[in-house]
Amino acid sequence: MLNLHRLTKISIYRALKQIKTITSMVHDNQVDKKHFVLPNKQRIENLKCASAFKLLTDKEKLYAHYYSQASRYVGLVALTQSSPEAPLIYSLLQRIFKAESADELQRAALAAGVSDNDTTAFLVYTSGFFANAGNYKGMGDTKFVPNLEVDQFELIVKSSRAYKLECDVIENLWSKCKKPIFHLTERTKCIGLGDKGISTYFSDNCTVEDSDRVTEWLKIKKIIAYNCRTFKTEQDGRVTYEIKLASAEQEDKEGITIPPEEYKGYTFVVTRGDYFPIIKLVNEYLAEAKKYAANENQEQMIEHWIKSFTEGNINEHKEGSRYWIKDKGPVIETYMGTIAPYRDPAGIRAEFNSLVSIVDKETSAKFATLVKNAESFLALLPWSKDFEKDVYLKPDFTSLEVLAFDGAVVPAGISIPPYEDIRQNEGFKNVSLGNVIIASQNVKDNIQFLSEADEILMKKYKVRAFEVQVGLHELLGHGSGKLLSIDENGKYNFDVDIVKNPLTNQLVSSWYEPGETYVSKFGTMGPSFEECRAEAIGLYLSLNRDVLSIFGITDEQEIDDIVYINWLSLIWAGVVGLELYDPLTKKWLQAHTQARYALMQALLEAGQGLIDIKETENGENLLLSVDRSKIGTVGRDAIHSVLLKIQTYKSIGDFENAEKLYNHYSKVSNDNEPYTWEKWRDIVLAHKKPRAILVQANTDLQGESVTLKTYESTVNGYIESCVDRFRSNNETCNILESVWETDKKYFPSLIEN
Numbered sequence: 001m002l003n004l005h006r007l008t009k010i011s012i013y014r015a016l017k018q019i020k021t022i023t024s025m026v027h028d029n030q031v032d033k034k035h036f037v038l039p040n041k042q043r044i045e046n047l048k049c050a051s052a053f054k055l056l057t058d059k060e061k062l063y064a065h066y067y068s069q070a071s072r073y074v075g076l077v078a079l080t081q082s083s084p085e086a087p088l089i090y091s092l093l094q095r096i097f098k099a100e101s102a103d104e105l106q107r108a109a110l111a112a113g114v115s116d117n118d119t120t121a122f123l124v125y126t127s128g129f130f131a132n133a134g135n136y137k138g139m140g141d142t143k144f145v146p147n148l149e150v151d152q153f154e155l156i157v158k159s160s161r162a163y164k165l166e167c168d169v170i171e172n173l174w175s176k177c178k179k180p181i182f183h184l185t186e187r188t189k190c191i192g193l194g195d196k197g198i199s200t201y202f203s204d205n206c207t208v209e210d211s212d213r214v215t216e217w218l219k220i221k222k223i224i225a226y227n228c229r230t231f232k233t234e235q236d237g238r239v240t241y242e243i244k245l246a247s248a249e250q251e252d253k254e255g256i257t258i259p260p261e262e263y264k265g266y267t268f269v270v271t272r273g274d275y276f277p278i279i280k281l282v283n284e285y286l287a288e289a290k291k292y293a294a295n296e297n298q299e300q301m302i303e304h305w306i307k308s309f310t311e312g313n314i315n316e317h318k319e320g321s322r323y324w325i326k327d328k329g330p331v332i333e334t335y336m337g338t339i340a341p342y343r344d345p346a347g348i349r350a351e352f353n354s355l356v357s358i359v360d361k362e363t364s365a366k367f368a369t370l371v372k373n374a375e376s377f378l379a380l381l382p383w384s385k386d387f388e389k390d391v392y393l394k395p396d397f398t399s400l401e402v403l404a405f406d407g408a409v410v411p412a413g414i415s416i417p418p419y420e421d422i423r424q425n426e427g428f429k430n431v432s433l434g435n436v437i438i439a440s441q442n443v444k445d446n447i448q449f450l451s452e453a454d455e456i457l458m459k460k461y462k463v464r465a466f467e468v469q470v471g472l473h474e475l476l477g478h479g480s481g482k483l484l485s486i487d488e489n490g491k492y493n494f495d496v497d498i499v500k501n502p503l504t505n506q507l508v509s510s511w512y513e514p515g516e517t518y519v520s521k522f523g524t525m526g527p528s529f530e531e532c533r534a535e536a537i538g539l540y541l542s543l544n545r546d547v548l549s550i551f552g553i554t555d556e557q558e559i560d561d562i563v564y565i566n567w568l569s570l571i572w573a574g575v576v577g578l579e580l581y582d583p584l585t586k587k588w589l590q591a592h593t594q595a596r597y598a599l600m601q602a603l604l605e606a607g608q609g610l611i612d613i614k615e616t617e618n619g620e621n622l623l624l625s626v627d628r629s630k631i632g633t634v635g636r637d638a639i640h641s642v643l644l645k646i647q648t649y650k651s652i653g654d655f656e657n658a659e660k661l662y663n664h665y666s667k668v669s670n671d672n673e674p675y676t677w678e679k680w681r682d683i684v685l686a687h688k689k690p691r692a693i694l695v696q697a698n699t700d701l702q703g704e705s706v707t708l709k710t711y712e713s714t715v716n717g718y719i720e721s722c723v724d725r726f727r728s729n730n731e732t733c734n735i736l737e738s739v740w741e742t743d744k745k746y747f748p749s750l751i752e753n
Contacts, residue, residue, distance in 0.1 A: 001583060014294040031184045035579075035685055037147035038128045040120045042694045045439035046713040047410075049401040050302075050697070052358040052404035053708045054386035055332065061706035064332050064356055066723040067405040069352035070285035072725045074336055075406030076732070077246070077275050077282075078352045079406030079740055081200050081343065082134025082408065083143075083182035084747040087736035089135060092127050092157070094733055099722045104127075110504050112159035114152055118296055121147040122156045122528045123715045130722040131693040135181070138409030140193040140580040140590045141183060141343060150182050153634070164314055173737075176322035179635040184526045186584065188750070193345035198584055201349045201555070203231040203746040211346045214241050215382035215523075217268050218348070221258070222515050224314045226338040226350040226418070229274055231746050240267040246352070247272040248279045256313055272312045277735045286336075314338075321417035325427045328396050333357045333431060335685070339418050340527075342591050343408070345522035349417065353407035355400075360434050361401035367432065369550045373398045377541055378480055382644040386499045387651045389482045392428040399477050403697065410694050412437050413470040413541060415478035420518050424483060430474040432467070439694050441466050444547035448687045449567075449575060449622045454689035457567055458572075461558075465566040468551050469538040469624055477534025484651050485512035503648050510652045521653045527586065529662055533650065535570060536643045544633055564628040567635060571611060572599025575624055579688050581668050589667060597663035604675070605665075613675065615683075622683055698724050 038321065079086050096105065098518050102123055103563065109119045124148040124286075132138045135145075146153050153298065154174065157163060163170045167624045190197045194207045199624035202211065214230050222242070239258070239418040250273030252259070258270035283306050290302040298718045317337050318645030324335060334357070343377065370377075375392050379385075412720045417423065441463045447455045467577055484494045492511070497506050510520065519526055541547055542563055547553070577593035588594035616623045649658035670676040695718045697710045724730040 009379070016041045021612040029184060031189050033145050033184050035688075036142065036144050036189060037121075037638050038124050038182055039142055039690055040117060040124055041146065042124045042127065042524065042690055042715060044127070044418040044695060044713045044715060044718055045692045046695045046710070047402050047435045047697070048438055048710075049358060049403050049435055050400040050708055052708055053403065053697075056358065057540065058704070058706070059292050060294070060331055061175070061295070061699070062701075062704070063294070064288055064358070064403055065701055065706045066285050066289035066292065067332070067334050068284050068356045070289060071334075071336065071356050071404045073278050073281045073285065074352050074354035075725075076278050077735065078133040078407045079277060080278070080736070080743070081096075081351055081751070082536050083180075084740075084743060084750045085177060085197060086134035086739040087127060087743075088173055088177050089181060091736050092170065092177055093129060094726065095173070096157065096160045096162045096172060097126070097719055098727060099160065099165055102719045105156070105160055106716075108159045108161070109156045112155055114155055114159070116536070118148040118152045119156065120715075122153060123719065127693055127715045127718045128308065130719065133406070133408045133667075136191055136408075137691075140164065140593070141197075142589055143189050145182050145184055150178065155177070159644070168538070169391070177489070179725070180250070187234075190582060190589055191343055191345070191557070192587070193583070196587075198750060199343075199345055201229050201344050201346075203233075204669070204749050205234075206230060206232050208345075212242070213264075214268075214518075215346055215348060217241075217263050218521055221517065222262075223270070223347040224419075225346075226341070227312060227314055227317075228270075228349060233431035237734055238267060240269065241268045243268065243271045243273045245312030245397070246272065246274040246279060246309070248276050248283055248310045249273065249312070250276055253311060256311055259581070274312075275739065281735075282336075284295075294330060295322045295327065298330070301327065303747060308337070318417070318419050318422060321422060322426060323431060324417070325396075327400070329359070331359055333359055333398060334402055335414075335416055337415075340415060341418075341519065345524065346517055347522075347526055351407055354404070355402070355414070356404040357402045357431070357433065360399040360401055363432075363434055364397070366550055366552070367397040367399060367471060367658070370475060370547070371395065371419065371427060373546070373550070374476060374479075377476055379548060380544065381476075381480065381537065381647075382540075382640045382650075383481075383647050385634070386494060387482055387484075387502075387647055388480065390493075391426065393425075395428050395430050395475065395479060396431075397430040397471075399432045401435045402433050403699070405433070405436075412440060412466070413474040415474045420483065423479075428479060430479065431538070432470050432474065434467075437466055438463055438693065439747050442716050449570075449572065449690070451623065451625065452465045454568065454625070456569065457561060461562050461565040462569060464541075464551070464553070465562045465569060468542055468548065468553070468562065469535075469566050469570070471551070472541045473534045474549065477537040479650045480537065481533070481647055481649055483512050483518060483653070484508060485516075486514065501648060502644060503651065508652055510654055512653045515720040516653065518650065518653075521655050522650075522656075522658065525655075525659060525662060528591035528594045529646065529650070529658060531592050532598050532662070533646045534644065535595050536593075536599055536639050539567060539570060540636065540639045540643060543552060543636060560628070563631065564626070567628075567631050569625075570596055570624050571600045571603060571626055572624055573611065574598075575622070575669060575680075576688070578668065578677065578683055578684040581681060583668065583678055583681065592636055594666055597668075598662060599639070599725055601665040601667075602642045603635055606634050608634045608698065610638075613680075615680075616672075619684070621687070622680060635685075693718055695721055697721070717718065 106119050115713045227246045228243050233240050260269040261269050286306050293299045301320045301323040304316045308316035335355040339353040341350045352652050400748050414428045487493050499509050572595040577597050580590045580593045668677045670678045697708050700707050711721040
């Protein structure tokens with residue numbers, strides 16, 4: 001028998017975890033939900049943009065309004081990409097809170113006998129679901145379930161006004177949602193493929209082998225997979241893979257769809273019409289936004305995007321992106337489409353995202369100066385000009401106040417478009433989302449694992465340091481580096497007889513063949529490997545005083561402090577990121593988190609006392625410290641070394657050595673005493689804090705006048721903001737339910753649960 005009274009909190013957790021591992025085999029592989037709930041004290045922050053919105057002209061406000069409406073429906077596509085059950089859960093919650101406010105529901109639930117804690121947990125779950133565009137976290141891809149029991153959840157549903165007004169509808173939705181909302185097993189706890197997780201990018205019966213087979217065929221057909229899903233059927237021993245494109249049109253179209261064809265004993269077919277009811281609405285609002293476009297570039301951009309979403313033609317989206325790049329310095333900055341491939345287990349399909357924002361001219365001026373001097377900063381990076389673009393395509397780099405961002409997670413910065421051929425040869429844009437940086441980095445609570453002095457300094461400078469890191473990460477991180485390649489005519493984009501691999505000092509012996517891209521060569525590892533490269537460049541160049549002066553950092557003490565906090569923040573993020581590592585599958589669940597952990601390990605490996613991490617409080621806590629005097633020497637040399645390797649492997653398409661390097665630094669184990677990372681993950685989980693939920697404003701159209709509606713920074717305020725997005729459209733829930741009806745045949749085992 002265990003004497004639990006004598007065990008510490010961490011020891012209890014470890015003991016219970018061992019017990020759970022044993023008992024899970026006889027309980028349908030169920031998972032302890034302790035680390036899969038959102039706490040009642042959920043942090044809510046406001047994305048403030050009212051001041052910037054007031055400065056817009058009437059025409060600009062109309063453009064922003066209609067584009068925002070289109071953006072909201074893009075968010076519903078992202079929702080359906082989250083999990084099979086997400087559309088139904090959304091419909092249930094939207095119907096409940098459309099009928100009454102969160103305050104009113106709280107009062108009704110309390111009157112029905114539900115505790116205050118359980119009522120709050122219901123509201124927190126709702127806000128988390130809306131914020132993550134589904135019931136899997138946008139940052140980490142792990143499922144979250146309500147922090148209350150199913151009977152109490154049901155009691156709240158049945159105490160709602162919506163249940164009284166449309167009992168049959170709510171009862172039907174609840175009966176279908178009940179199990180999937182709470183179902184938490186080793187498979188359903190995270191996004192993945194086969195028995196390693198769930199994914200709506202593939203039908204329920206697809207395995208890793210199926211994914212690899214489809215990827216091979218897509219590569220042969222030179223199909224960019226960003227806007228598709230794969231559904232597998234079997235009949236009479238024959239396997240068919242349906243590659244379904246997201247589009248408003250459903251019928252076959254020459255040049256886009258492909259009739260059934262055989263390949264290696266399997267049938268492949270390309271169809272259209274995925275998410276079609278939602279995408280039709282996206283296009284309707286885009287067409288309205290086009291009427292208020294500021295110039296021809298914006299008109300052409302929208303026209304091509306409408307055509308892309310109508311046809312399912314990714315090349316039309318690329319063409320629209322070309323016009324978007326040409327639209328320099330717009331007052332209203334937007335982007336829409338399949339952008340981020342982080343959630344696809346194969347790393348080649350992308351989530352729908354959409355951005356509507358207002359340019360912050362003052363901060364953008366700093367970024368413009370950074371762009372102006374970019375080439376001189378690129379010359380400081382560890383590789384020679386042979387591994388850098390022949391001509392640096394100076395991007396438009398602006399700081400933006402987000403009005404609407406729709407997808408599973410609101411980022412602090414983006415470098416787009418996602419198409420490497422356009423980025424290499426035609427250009428790109430970088431955006432820093434200023435109000436996101438301020439809101440997400442606004443630390444009010446204590447910061448775990450730091451000394452009191454470091455915590456004070458972190459709170460003081462974290463926002464300013466992060467602004468520098470984001471700027472360097474997006475502009476010079478994602479904007480640097482050359483992919484060595486040969487085209488279909490046998491022409492190299494480098495001198496094959498002269499250029500040497502700096503790691504071997506031998507002539508380069510590998511490159512990208514015709515049709516190969518970074519995405520196709522590096523697969524699932526690619527996104528995180530690229531984020532690691534960009535983060536490393538941010539660290540490396542943040543040591544440069546000329547860079548810091550552009551951001552108004554000139555005082556010697558502030559320079560020292562902000563550089564220190566920038567490095568400390570990333571190393572700290574590498575430690576706390578352990579919560580997004582799955583020890584059972586040995587997989588990282590989030591690209592950026594893996595990148596920061598890998599860099600932290602590279603710096604730790606450099607030794608010489610640069611980083612020290614130790615257990616405190618009898619193994620209940622950790623203390624991280626960084627010797628700031630060694631950042632510019634030991635730290636710089638370590639980042640120089642790893643950055644040169646990352647860039648070289650990326651440039652020449654050497655996935656084999658890149659994978660060895662990245663696996664080495666990404667490894668989480670107890671093998672290297674005293675750094676017992678797998679054990680320390682328990683400590684990190686015991687001290688983890690929730691990611692902030694960001695409240696966005698909404699635009700409201702009355703006649704030809706557009707106003708901005710803002711909300712309180714509370715769970716109730718957040719729910720109201722989300723419900724208001726579709727309050728005027730009574731068909732939204734019906735549309736999502738119809739999408740679920742279409743999709744359910746592809747996910748039988750998940751739907752049943």
